[in-house]
Amino acid sequence: MQAVWYEDFGAAHDVLQLGEMATPQAGPGEVLVALKASGVNPSDVKLRAGARVGAMMVYPRVVPHSDGAGVIEAVGAGVDPARIGERVWVWNAGWQRALGTAASHVALPAEQAVRLPDATTFAEGACFGIPAMTAWYAVMGDGPVAGQTVLVTGGAGSVGRYAVQMARAAGARVIATVSSASKAAHSTAQEWVNYRDTDVAEAVREMTGGAGVDRIVDVDFGANQAANLALIKPGGTIAAYASAADMSPTLDFYPFMFRNTRLHMLIVYQLAGAMRRAGEVQVTRWLEAGVLDHAVVPGGGLADCAHAHQLVAAGEKLGTVVLDI
Incomplete structure (x- = not known):
């Protein structure tokens, strides 16, 4: 099969190689997916760069990327042969594994290949494993949000944009924070605050008649802690999936405690079992139902993988960079 891989950490153009590898086989309980698209997420880029603290190459060769979509080409023992030919999107292909989705094929446990509706493109399906499922987990991971007010910070981001749509689809009132009017439009949010020129806490309190919000889907816990504390209702939940500006923030424990706040620090890679199935x-x-809109950023083909990584690292794209395989 054709694949992109790296054998050491480093800059994308220095370490990513395109070539031929043996096509994997579907083992017991696995499916072999002929990939049509591969999603490139920030975590893929950071892992390839060796940016994680104490990072070391666990495998001698790594095919990057966790997200992708394609068609099941073969199944292993114990998997229903009727799944052959099924359109699917895949998750965690590159999580604690050597062979991800930057390739023409991937073999992985059957449960990690989820049916892709016919009206959804493969490129869109390659956005689900990390961005869409992180958004779902952050919005819905602690129960229904119908009738609640949900604040989504970073509403124009890959996760935030899905979170805005999902919270609204689940019956919540949604307010998003963004950095410009154009990003507000991209976020699809009907109510929004520009955090660059407006006091978010003051604006959202005014928008909610002083009541605050029931749930916060947060892209940067450390940077937003003060505003979130000012806005979260007693008994509310803050679901945070990143804290890039301050990776070791000092927790303002007692004010959160006296609001009976639930702090949910989540990572989609660990979403498992019945919760993931839900x-x-x-x-x-x-x-x-056609209620989700997707932001796909074309990243070229496998030969353009290094450029796609640079595009993600630059942080200027609006959407998920996807390789067309």
Whole structure:
């Protein structure tokens, strides 16, 4: 099969190689997916760069990327042969594994290949494993949000944009923070605050008649802690999936405690079991109902993988960079 891989950490153009590898086989309980698209996420780029503290190459060769979409070409023992030919999106292909989705094929556990509705493109399907499922987990991971007010920080981001749509589809009032009017439009949010020129806490309090919000889907916990504390209702939940500006923030414990706040620090790679199944079912229903809009950024083909990594690292794109395989 054709694949992109690296054998050491470093700059994308220095370490990413395109070539031929043996096509993997579907083992017991696995499916072999002929990939049509591969999603490039910030975590893929950071891992390739060796940016994680104490990072070391666990495998001698790594095919990057966790997200992708394609068609099941073969199945291993114990998997229903009727799945051959099924359109699917895949998750965690590159999580604690050597062979991800930057390739023409990937073999992985059957449960990690989820049916892709016919009306959804492969490029869109390559956005689900990390961005869409992180958004679902952050919005819905602690129960229904119907009738609640949800604040989504960074509403124009890959996760935030899905979170805005999902919270609204689940019956919540949604307010997003963005950095410009153009990003507000991209976010699809009907109510928004420009955090660059407006006091977010003051603006959202005014928008909610002083009540605050029931839930915060947060892209940067450390940077937003003060505003979130000012806005979260007693008994509310802050679901944070990153804290890039301050990776070791000092927690303002007692003010949160006296508000009976639930702090949910989440990572989609660890979403498993019944909770993940529930997310997959709900996302599929929304896809079939046509209520989710996707922001795909074309990244070229496998030969353009290094450029796609640079595009993600630059942080200027609006959407998920996807390679067309």
